[in-house]
Amino acid sequence: MSKYLNKLKRILVITPDAIGSTYFQRSLTVYLNYHGHTTINYHDLCNLTTDLRDLVQTLSTDKTNIVARCSPYRSLEFGKDTEKYLKFCSYFFTDIYLISRCSFESALSYCNTHQRTGVLNIYSKEQYHQNKNKECYSIDKKDFIQSLKYFEDFYIWADKYFPTSKKIKHSDLINDCDTFFKNEFNISSDKKLSLKDYNIFNTLRIRNGDLSNYSTDELLHFIDITDYIDFLSQQNLLVHRHKFPLKKITLSEKIKDISNFTELLDVYNNYPSNHFEKVTKKDLIHRKKKEYELWNI
Amino acid sequence: MIYKILILTPDSTGSTYFQRSLTLYLNYNNIPCKNYTDISKLKSLSNIVNTLSNSELSIIGRVSPATTHKNNIKDDHLAFCNYFFKDIFVIDRCSFESTLSYSIAKKQGSNIYSKKDYLEKKYNNSYDIPTDTFIQSLKHFEDFYVWVDKYFPNAKKINHSDLIYNTENLYNKLFDISDNILSLKDYNIFNMKRIRNLDTSNFTYNQLLHFIDISDYLDYLIRYNFITTYERKFPFKKITLSEKIKDISNFTELLDVYNNYPSNHFEKISFEQIKNRAMLEDTLWTI
Numbered sequence: 001m002s003k004y005l006n007k008l009k010r011i012l013v014i015t016p017d018a019i020g021s022t023y024f025q026r027s028l029t030v031y032l033n034y035h036g037h038t039t040i041n042y043h044d045l046c047n048l049t050t051d052l053r054d055l056v057q058t059l060s061t062d063k064t065n066i067v068a069r070c071s072p073y074r075s076l077e078f079g080k081d082t083e084k085y086l087k088f089c090s091y092f093f094t095d096i097y098l099i100s101r102c103s104f105e106s107a108l109s110y111c112n113t114h115q116r117t118g119v120l121n122i123y124s125k126e127q128y129h130q131n132k133n134k135e136c137y138s139i140d141k142k143d144f145i146q147s148l149k150y151f152e153d154f155y156i157w158a159d160k161y162f163p164t165s166k167k168i169k170h171s172d173l174i175n176d177c178d179t180f181f182k183n184e185f186n187i188s189s190d191k192k193l194s195l196k197d198y199n200i201f202n203t204l205r206i207r208n209g210d211l212s213n214y215s216t217d218e219l220l221h222f223i224d225i226t227d228y229i230d231f232l233s234q235q236n237l238l239v240h241r242h243k244f245p246l247k248k249i250t251l252s253e254k255i256k257d258i259s260n261f262t263e264l265l266d267v268y269n270n271y272p273s274n275h276f277e278k279v280t281k282k283d284l285i286h287r288k289k290k291e292y293e294l295w296n297i
Numbered sequence: 298m299i300y301k302i303l304i305l306t307p308d309s310t311g312s313t314y315f316q317r318s319l320t321l322y323l324n325y326n327n328i329p330c331k332n333y334t335d336i337s338k339l340k341s342l343s344n345i346v347n348t349l350s351n352s353e354l355s356i357i358g359r360v361s362p363a364t365t366h367k368n369n370i371k372d373d374h375l376a377f378c379n380y381f382f383k384d385i386f387v388i389d390r391c392s393f394e395s396t397l398s399y400s401i402a403k404k405q406g407s408n409i410y411s412k413k414d415y416l417e418k419k420y421n422n423s424y425d426i427p428t429d430t431f432i433q434s435l436k437h438f439e440d441f442y443v444w445v446d447k448y449f450p451n452a453k454k455i456n457h458s459d460l461i462y463n464t465e466n467l468y469n470k471l472f473d474i475s476d477n478i479l480s481l482k483d484y485n486i487f488n489m490k491r492i493r494n495l496d497t498s499n500f501t502y503n504q505l506l507h508f509i510d511i512s513d514y515l516d517y518l519i520r521y522n523f524i525t526t527y528e529r530k531f532p533f534k535k536i537t538l539s540e541k542i543k544d545i546s547n548f549t550e551l552l553d554v555y556n557n558y559p560s561n562h563f564e565k566i567s568f569e570q571i572k573n574r575a576m577l578e579d580t581l582w583t584i
Contacts, residue, residue, distance in 0.1 A: 123516055123517075123520050124513045124514065124516045124517035124520060125510065125513050125514070125517070126513075126514060126517040127517055127520060127521075205506075205509070205510075205513075206513075211506065216498075216500075216502050216505060219502065219505040219506065219509065220491075220497065220505065222509065223491070223505065223508065223509060223512070224412065224491075226509070226512055226513075227411045227412050227413075227491075227492075227512075228411070228412075228413060230410060230411045230530050231410075231411035231412070231413040231414055233527075233528055233530075234410055234411065234414065234528045234529060234530075236528065241519055241520050241522075241527045242520065243516065
């Protein structure tokens with residue numbers, strides 16, 4: 001293996017989808033590049049190749065930092081080499097993360113994508129307006145239970161193949177990813193990026209929220225961040241057509257729009273699993289309040 | 298109404314800006330339109346015919362002698378394009394300026410798409426363009442005009458300065474749209490200044506928000522395949538004429554070479570005319 005590799009960051013996020021992994025990958029790629037650490041986001045390693053020898057060869061000779069993801073369903077694309085592929089990932093990547101998000105919220109997001117919009121993430125205002133829930137809707141109970149099983153299976157898979165993965169709190173990632181990344185990856189650069197503010201601004205902007213609190217200097221900074229993301233895309237360091245995800249549904253939007261929300265919460269709390277933390281309506285109201293303080297919507 | 302728009306280009310005449318800005322303009326004005334970039338990428342004649350004929354969207358494409366040659370595009374392909382496209386354009390730009398841009402692009406790539414891209418590629422010192430490179434480039438442009446005369450004799454000319462400095466009025470007239478609020482000219486000027494770290498304080502808060510929305514809308518067009526060159530979003534002004542005069546150390550020598558080049562397609566131009574044009578351009582960019 002190359003002598004360079006020990007100095008390089010090799011970061012893997014394991015994901016069932018709908019837990020913030022796309023945001024993690026893209027924001028981390030932007031963050032590291034911006035602070036002088038050339039980093040390529042391969043998104044899912046299966047996008048690179050499903051030939052294990054090719055994958056090993058490509059990653060082992062790569063002289064840039066790597067951010068990638070691995071998921072149970074896509075790893076099956078390696079066919080008979082699936083087990084070997086997972087072992088390789090576990091060995092090769094130096095930082096393996098699992099985003100710890102309330103499974104109730106993740107299962108709701110997952111159902112919203114798979115039963116309704118078909119769109120996991122949104123990347124522009126126009127796309128947000130085309131895919132947002134325009135009226136109240138209910139989530140089929142049977143489908144919700146299937147989603148819970150899907151998440152339960154994911155955690156069992158993660159325990160089996162990536163038992164030493166580190167947990168990232170979803171709230172740390174969303175509430176202040178800059179500080180989280182700075183501490184986690186020992187970044188000493190003082191260049192101002194503030195992806196957190198960029199994220200909040202875009203969440204408001206695509207919803208036609210009030211932007212009057214922002215100064216022209218802040219707008220210029222956001223324009224520069226978008227421009228920098230375009231540059232990374234042009235350099236093939238980010239995924240071209242899906243550059244930077246914007247907040248699709250907040251918790252308060254879920255509470256407001258899902259007509260059988262309370263019924264689903266009961267289903268969740270009664271689902272037999274060692275991996276799901278119980279959550280009360282009061283917890284969710286508190287979390288919604290916290291969310292409001294962040295997004296201001 | 299489905300538009301079928303073709304741009305003929307030797308490169309370095311503003312054709313990328315034309316294609317992207319027009320794709321943005323038409324979609325923004327509720328005319329769904331797909332930019333196929335270079336038609337020769339569709340390769341075989343049957344694929345070109347099927348893809349274009351079955352499109353339910355307006356179409357913007359380009360053809361150029363260089364890519365048709367590279368992709369083995371034959372005369373019948375070009376004959377089909379001449380028949381199929383209802384609006385065929387050539388950008389009418391001073392060939393001296395185009396040749397300079399083309400010669401520079403050979404060394405450092407043709408377009409820039411972000412501030413970092415600009416700062417990495419721009420020349421920080423004076424430079425010269427070798428005379429033989431310049432003469433080769435002149436031949437390239439001469440060959441292009443001969444090619445246009447042969448295959449697309451009815452192509453319409455668009456004035457380059459109208460395209461750059463009056464984009465929307467030009468498109469409003471060409472496509473009969475009256476209620477347009479895109480402000481491409483301002484977007485262009487803002488980005489030209491922004492990437493050069495020039496003063497942008499005269500742009501209002503609402504203008505900045507509007508520019509953010511334009512950039513966001515371009516991402517939407519890329520996401521949904523209306524713009525097919527995913528990695529390149531929207532080209533920004535790379536080098537102004539003033540910057541060329543200032544930085545190209547053998548500028549006057551190249552002007553002499555240009556004016557003495559035997560061609561029926563190149564208009565003669567004096568240094569005085571160029572200086573006046575540079576002044577006018579600087580006023581338009583308000584540098």
